[in-house]
Structures are given as C-alpha cells and as structure tokens.
Amino acid sequence: MTLIQIARKSLLNRKATTFLTVLSIAFSVSLLLGIERVRSGARKSFESTVSGVDLIVGARSGPVNLLLYSVFRIGNATNNISHQSFEEFRKHEKVKWAIPISLGDSHKGFRVIGTNQNYFLRYKYAGDQKLTFKKGKPFKELFDVVVGADVSEKLQYKVSDKITLSHGSGDVSFQDHADKPFTIVGILNRTGTPVDKSVHISLEAIKALHVDWQDGAPPRPGKEISPERTLKMDLKPSDVTAFFVKLSSRISVFNVQREINGYEAEALMAILPGVTLRDLWETIGIVEKALLIVSIFVFVVSIVGMVISLLSTLSERRREMAILRSIGAKKRFVFSVLIIETCILTVSGILIGISTLYLGLVLFRPILESKMGLTLGLLSPTFNDFVYVGSIFIGSLLASVIPAWRAYKNSLADGLIVKS
Amino acid sequence: MKQIVVIFLCLFATTIQSKEGHHKKRHHKAHEHGSGKLNLATDGNKLVIKIEAPANDIVGFEHKPSTKEQRNKINSAIKFLKVASSNLQLPRASGCKPEGSSKIKAKMAEGEHEEGHEEEGHHKDEEHSEFHISYTFTCSNIESLNYVKVLSFKKFKGMKKLKAQGVTKTGQFSKTLNSKSPQFDLRK
Numbered sequence: 001m002t003l004i005q006i007a008r009k010s011l012l013n014r015k016a017t018t019f020l021t022v023l024s025i026a027f028s029v030s031l032l033l034g035i036e037r038v039r040s041g042a043r044k045s046f047e048s049t050v051s052g053v054d055l056i057v058g059a060r061s062g063p064v065n066l067l068l069y070s071v072f073r074i075g076n077a078t079n080n081i082s083h084q085s086f087e088e089f090r091k092h093e094k095v096k097w098a099i100p101i102s103l104g105d106s107h108k109g110f111r112v113i114g115t116n117q118n119y120f121l122r123y124k125y126a127g128d129q130k131l132t133f134k135k136g137k138p139f140k141e142l143f144d145v146v147v148g149a150d151v152s153e154k155l156q157y158k159v160s161d162k163i164t165l166s167h168g169s170g171d172v173s174f175q176d177h178a179d180k181p182f183t184i185v186g187i188l189n190r191t192g193t194p195v196d197k198s199v200h201i202s203l204e205a206i207k208a209l210h211v212d213w214q215d216g217a218p219p220r221p222g223k224e225i226s227p228e229r230t231l232k233m234d235l236k237p238s239d240v241t242a243f244f245v246k247l248s249s250r251i252s253v254f255n256v257q258r259e260i261n262g263y264e265a266e267a268l269m270a271i272l273p274g275v276t277l278r279d280l281w282e283t284i285g286i287v288e289k290a291l292l293i294v295s296i297f298v299f300v301v302s303i304v305g306m307v308i309s310l311l312s313t314l315s316e317r318r319r320e321m322a323i324l325r326s327i328g329a330k331k332r333f334v335f336s337v338l339i340i341e342t343c344i345l346t347v348s349g350i351l352i353g354i355s356t357l358y359l360g361l362v363l364f365r366p367i368l369e370s371k372m373g374l375t376l377g378l379l380s381p382t383f384n385d386f387v388y389v390g391s392i393f394i395g396s397l398l399a400s401v402i403p404a405w406r407a408y409k410n411s412l413a414d415g416l417i418v419k420s
Numbered sequence: 421m422k423q424i425v426v427i428f429l430c431l432f433a434t435t436i437q438s439k440e441g442h443h444k445k446r447h448h449k450a451h452e453h454g455s456g457k458l459n460l461a462t463d464g465n466k467l468v469i470k471i472e473a474p475a476n477d478i479v480g481f482e483h484k485p486s487t488k489e490q491r492n493k494i495n496s497a498i499k500f501l502k503v504a505s506s507n508l509q510l511p512r513a514s515g516c517k518p519e520g521s522s523k524i525k526a527k528m529a530e531g532e533h534e535e536g537h538e539e540e541g542h543h544k545d546e547e548h549s550e551f552h553i554s555y556t557f558t559c560s561n562i563e564s565l566n567y568v569k570v571l572s573f574k575k576f577k578g579m580k581k582l583k584a585q586g587v588t589k590t591g592q593f594s595k596t597l598n599s600k601s602p603q604f605d606l607r608k
Contacts, residue, residue, distance in 0.1 A: 054587065250463040253587050254470070274592020275585050 003333070007340040010320065017309045018345065024302040025349025025396070030357040032295045032388050037361070039288050040382060043281065046072070048126035049193040050244070050273055054253050057081070057089065057260055058242035060267040063276045064283075070101060070242040071273065073111045073194045077103065080239040083203075085266045089245065094256050096248045097122055100240040102206050105177070107165050110151050112199045114206035114240075120146070122246065125193045135159050136186030142205055142231055146186035148196040159184055165199070165209065167218070175218055177209045180227050192369065203237040211235070245270070299392060303399045306345060310338065310403035314410065321411045335408040342400030346393055354389075451548040453477065454580035458597065460568060460604070462588045467516055467557040467565065469508065475528060475549035477578040482549035484528050497551070498524050500575060504555045509569040515560030525552040562589075566607045573599035 011018045050071045058066040059079035068074040080102075090098040099122055102114030113119075120138040123131050136159045139146050147157055157163070161184045167175040182201065190196055208230045212219040219225070225233075247253055253272070260270035321334050456473030475482045478497050485491040501507055504518040529549045559565060565588070573579055584604045586593040595604055 051591075250587050250589075251461045251466060251468050253461055254459045254585070272585060272587065272592045272594075274587075275594040278592075278594045 003336055003340055004344075006324075007337050007344060010317070010337065011341055011344060014313060017313065021306045021309050021345050022349045022352060024305050025346055025392075026353035026356060028295070028299040028302040029350050029353025029389070029392060030360070031298055032392070033354065033357050033385055034360070035291050035295050036382070036384050036388065037357070039291070040384075045192060046277060047274075050123075050125060051127055052122075052124040052246065053244045053273055054247045054250065055245040055257055055260070055270045056242060056273050057086075057245060057268055057270045060269040063269070063271040064280050066242065066269060066271055067273055067276045067280070069103065070244075071194070073103070073198070077241045079267075080241050081268060082239050082266060083237045085263070085268060086240050086243050089243070089260065092256070094247055094249070094252045096246045098246070099123060099244040100203060100237075101242055101244070102203055102237070102239070103241045105165050105167055105206065105209065107151070107163060107199045108155060110148075110197050110199050111194075112165055112201060112206075114201055114203045114237075116203060119200065123195070123244075125191050125195070129191070131191065131195065132189045134187045134189045136184070139185055139200065139202055139205075141183075141185075142202065142208055142235070143180065143182045143227065144185040144201070144205075145182040146188060146200040147184055148188050148198045148200075149190035150196040151199055152184075152187045157184055157187070159187060163199075165201075167209075179224055180209055180230065203240065204235040207235045207237050208233075299395070302349075303396050306342065306396060307399050307402055310342070310400065311406065314403060314406055317407075318410055321407055325411050331408055331411055334411045335404045338404035338407050339397070339400055342396055342404075346396040350389055350392060449548065451550070454578065456579065456582045458570065458582045458584040458604070460584065460586040460588075460606075462559075462562055462565065465559050465562050466519075467510075467559055467562065469555045469557075469568065471507075471551075471553040471582065473551050473553075473579060473582070475526065475551055477580070478551050478576050480578055482529060494526055494528075497576070498526060501551070501553050501572070504557070506575075507553070507570065507572045508555065509571055510557070511564055511566060513564035514562060514566075516557040516562075516565065517559075519556045519558045522556075523552075523554040527552070567603050567605050569603045570597055571602070573597075573602050 056066060056070050058070055059077060059081050061078045065075060065078070069077050083100075086098065086100050089095060097118060099118045100115060101119075103111060105112035105114075117138055120131050125131075134149065134152075136146070145163065151157065162181045163184065164181055165177045167177060182205070188195065208227075211230055211233060212223060212225040214220075214223075245256070247256060257270040257272065260268050324334060324337075325331075451474060453474050453476050456471060456477060459470045461468050479490070479493045481490060485494055501524050502522050504522055510516045527548075527550050568586075570582060580598060582597045584593075584595050584597050586604060586606055588606055590606065591608060593604070593606055595601075597604055
C-alpha cells in the first residue's frame with residue numbers, strides 16, 4: 001500500500017471527524033473567496049456605472065456626497081443648482097455636452113430622474129456601452145416616461161401603461177401627483193447600474209408636476225392646474241440637481257473644474273468622478289480590511305480545529321502507528337502519513353469550498369443583482385484568489401507538522417502494546 | 421435742480437459701492453505647507469503635467485528674496501525645475517518628449533514671512549507664495565504611458581507630499597505621492 005492509500009484509508013476510518021474538518025476548511029475557503037468576490041464585484045460595478053464623463057457638477061457640498069446622489073442615487077442633494085448655471089456651462093466653449101439631472105420625486109420606491117434627450121444619447125456605462133431600448137423610444141411629449149429594466153420587471157409595466165409619480169423619495173409617499181398621469185413610452189435594456197431602477201422624465205415634466213404647488217405643498221382644492229392647461233404653460237425648468245459634463249479636450253479638465261469651483265454667481269462644485277470614487281474606496285478600504293481580517297480569523301480557527309482533531313485522534317491511533325512500525329515502516333513514514341492526511345483534508349476542503357462558492361454565486365447572483373445592483377464576475381478567478389488558496393494550503397501544511405511530529409515521537413516510544 | 425443732481429450722485433455712488441461689495445472675491449485657496457498638487461491630463465498624443473507647490477516646500481521661505489543666498493536658491497530651483505526630465509520620469513516606451521520649454525512661475529508674496537505663525541491675514545494681497553510648474557509633452561506612443569515618477573522629492577526636502585490627480589483615456593486616477601512612493605500609476 002502506498003502512503004496516499006494508507007492516509008486515505010485512515011481518514012475514512014474516522015469519517016465523522018474527517019467530514020467536520022473538511023467542512024470547516026471548506027467554509028473558511030468559501031468565506032475568504034466570497035468576500036474577495038463581493039469586494040471586487042462592488043468596486044467593478046461602481047466603477048462601471050458612469051463612464052465617459054469628465055466632471056460632475058452640483059451644489060457645493062462634499063465630493064463623495066455629490067457622486068453618491070448624482071450617479072448612484074444614494075442619499076439626497078443638500079441643495080439644487082439653478083438651471084441658468086447649467087445653461088451657462090452647457091454653452092461653455094470647452095464643454096462638448098452636458099446632461100442635467102433633477103431628483104426629488106419617486107414612483108413606488110424607484111427614483112424619478114428629470115433629464116433631457118442627451119441622457120439617452122450620451123450616457124455611457126461599463127466602458128463604452130450606451131443605453132439601449134428594449135421597447136419603445138426616448139420621451140418626447142411632456143407626460144412621457146422611460147423606465148429602467150428593474151422598474152418594468154418588478155412592476156410589470158409595458159409600453160403605453162399609465163403611471164402616477166409621487167412627491168419625495170421613499171417607498172411610501174403620502175403625496176401623489178395623481179392629477180398628472182404619465183404614459184410609458186420606452187423601456188430600457190438592463191445595464192446593471194442604477195439606471196435600471198430609475199424612472200426618467202423630462203426636466204419640463206418635473207416642473208409641470210409642481211407647477212401648481214406652493215411653498216413645497218400640494219395645491220389647495222380648486223387651485224389645481226389640469227394637465228391640459230399645463231401643456232400650454234411655459235415650463236422652463238428653474239433648477240437641476242446636478243449635471244454631467246464632457247469636455248472637448250481632456251487637457252482642460254482641471255481648468256474647467258477650477259472655474260466651476262470658483263464660480264461667483266453660485267456656489268457650485270465640480271468633481272472628477274473617477275478620482276472621487278478612488279477617495280471613496282480609500283475610506284471604505286478600512287471596512288474591507290476588517291472583513292478580510294475576520295475571514296482570516298475564521299481560517300485560522302478552522303486550521304486550529306483541524307490540528308486539534310488530528311492531535312486528539314493521535315492517542316487512539318498509537319496502536320495503528322505501532323503496527324505500521326512493526327511491519328517495517330520507518331519513522332519518517334509515520335510522519336509523512338500525517339502530513340499527507342492533512343493535504344487530503346485541506347485539498348478536499350478547498351475544492352468543496354470553491355464549489356460551494358460557485359454554487360452559491362450561481363444561485364444567488366440574480367438576487368444580488370436585482371436587489372443590490374451588485375454584478376459579480378463569475379468564472380474568472382483573480383490573482384488574489386490564488387494567493388488566498390495558496391496560503392490556506394501552505395498554512396494548514398505548516399500547522400500539520402505539530403501532530404505529525406507528535407506521532408513521529410510517539411512511534412519511537414510506544415511499543416506494540418500501548419500502556420495507557 | 422442742484423438737489424436732484426446731488427441725490428442722483430448719491431444714488432449712483434451707492435450703486436457703485438454695492439456693486440463693488442458684491443463682487444469682492446471671498447474665495448480662498450487652500451495652502452498647506454509640505455503639501456502640493458500635481459495634475460495630469462492627456463488628450464490625443466499630448467500630455468500636460470502641472471505642479472503647484474508652496475514656495476516653502478521648494479526654497480524654504482515664502483517672501484520676496486532679500487539676500488543673495490535667497491535669490492540664488494530661487495534661481496537654482498527654477499533651473500532644476502525647468503528641465504522636465506530632472507523632475508519627472510516617464511516610461512521610455514511612451515516616447516514622450518518635452519514640447520517647448522516648461523513654464524515656471526514663482527510667486528513670492530510681499531512682506532516678511534515669519535516661521536510658525538498662522539497663514540491667514542498676513543499677506544496683504546491674499547496671495548500665497550507658490551511655485552507653479554507646467555510641463556507639456558508630445559508622446560509617440562501615449563498608450564504606454566502607465567506611470568509618472570516624481571523625482572523632485574529628493575531634491576527639495578521640504579516637499580513632503582503631492583496630491584496627484586490624473587485624467588487619461590483609461591480613466592481617472594488619484595494618489596498621494598511622497599518620497600517613499602513617488603510613482604503615480606495610471607493603470608486600472
């Protein structure tokens with residue numbers, strides 16, 4: 001019988017302990033790799049949310065705050081900015097195009113984005129991909145609305161359905177714009193970005209919704225303005241929440257940024273989205289490190305568990321070792337049997353761990369994607385994965401030296417008849 | 421008639437005044453000793469790198485040079501910074517060549533500048549003493565430009581860090597450079 005066969009048989013002789021040890025290693029492997037997967041997936045999906053935009057401009061607050069509400073629809077703007085400022089910078093000689101966005105309303109928990117036609121033409125995500133329509137077309141009339149993939153799927157909307165928007169954001173809104181219903185004219189293809197969860201209307205429509213509102217309160221009975229009358233009104237938008245800027249030449253980006261940040265007519269702030277995202281990661285990096293440390297601890301605990309179980313079986317196995325020695329096995333052989341046992345335990349733990357992770361990914365990926373907007377890359381292991389798996393293997397091998405050394409020494413002292 | 425003219429003049433004067441008051445700049449730039457800025461942008465085959473650093477970081481004082489030694493210090497700093505390759509190291513494969521001469525502006529504020537006092541309110545013109553350096557390169561293979569290394573940390577001991585921001589075709593980058601990690605990576 002070869003070494004490996006002996007090790008395998010001896011493991012199979014203690015199925016329960018072997019199974020538990022393998023399980024604990026498998027869990028720690030899938031935890032470690034899973035956290036790595038979520039971490040890189042989150043980064044990737046954040047990074048791919050907006051591309052091809054040089055600057056994002058909003059009211060002066062924190063750069064991260066501006067990035068979060070304008071791109072990721074997380075949190076709210078402290079202030080809006082005037083439409084006039086947007087127009088001035090849209091016409092700026094160094095600006096190629098600008099997309100305005102206006103936030104503040106919602107539809108059944110989905111954010112309403114007021115914007116213009118440029119949004120559908122210019123907005124890019126995941127490198128160079130543009131927004132495409134699954135059905136329908138961009139909005140054209142005042143009460144037209146274009147919805148993202150998640151909105152249409154979850155609420156089972158189709159083109160030409162009529163919907164009502166609500167004032168404010170949040171799942172439950174107490175103030176509906178029920179007097180001015182919208183018609184769905186387009187449904188966007190899935191992008192894996194917050195666009196999927198957005199309801200898009202024109203800036204003029206945002207204005208129209210609130211045309212009869214006074215001091216932020218709904219119109220008093222009798223003061224409402226009907227949709228028909230609204231259509232005839234001058235609906236020049238007064239403000240926007242933020243706007244995306246693409247410059248004719250990247251070289252001028254810092255100059256334009258300085259110009260916007262020092263703009264005297266209004267307190268504006270321009271951020272470089274990529275740079276701000278990196279700053280954000282630096283802050284979040286601490287949390288990521290904490291998660292990593294926790295999963296390393298889990299791994300250490302599972303290795304300690306393995307060593308303990310091997311050590312505790314050693315006294316049961318004194319006879320086994322003694323028999324091996326009596327039929328001519330060398331001391332080295334006893335040592336190697338234990339090392340190989342750990343190898344088998346670790347390798348099967350790693351394999352089971354990886355398969356559990358992938359199974360979990362396959363099963364839960366759609367949920368993660370739709371609920372959290374987290375797109376996780378599936379089948380490509382990263383360099384870090386190899387580093388983790390490698391260090392798990394080496395770590396447990398090193399730890400297994402302890403029981404192996406004990407067995408080595410015991411086999412010297414013990415005779416065939418173990419005195420206990 | 422006279423009274424009307426006087427009233428008119430008064431009105432006019434107040435409007436001018438209020439206009440002036442309105443337009444007075446109240447923006448203040450940050451100025452932190454030991455910390456400068458590096459901005460990098462590419463477009464087509466052009467690369468522009470701008471560095472702004474407090475004069476204190478480069479020459480060790482922030483006032484008009486009063487002695488010969490101080491004047492020499494400024495001049496030698498300018499001489500060093502003028503040669504792009506002595507300050508910046510770019511990957512050879514990118515084939516970036518300095519275009520024209522580098523622009524260097526050493527703004528030295530008026531008045532004595534004592535060490536250890538607070539920055540605000542001491543400069544009459546609200547200008548901080550700073551070095552503004554601008555390099556322009558033309559690159560034959562800009563795709564290979566994957567890092568920029570700043571060499572001046574060694575030369576100027578007062579220069580502790582540079583907040584670097586970069587915008588290239590690949591994306592946007594940021595990093596705080598210092599003498600231990602002077603390389604600004606431009607890869608994802």
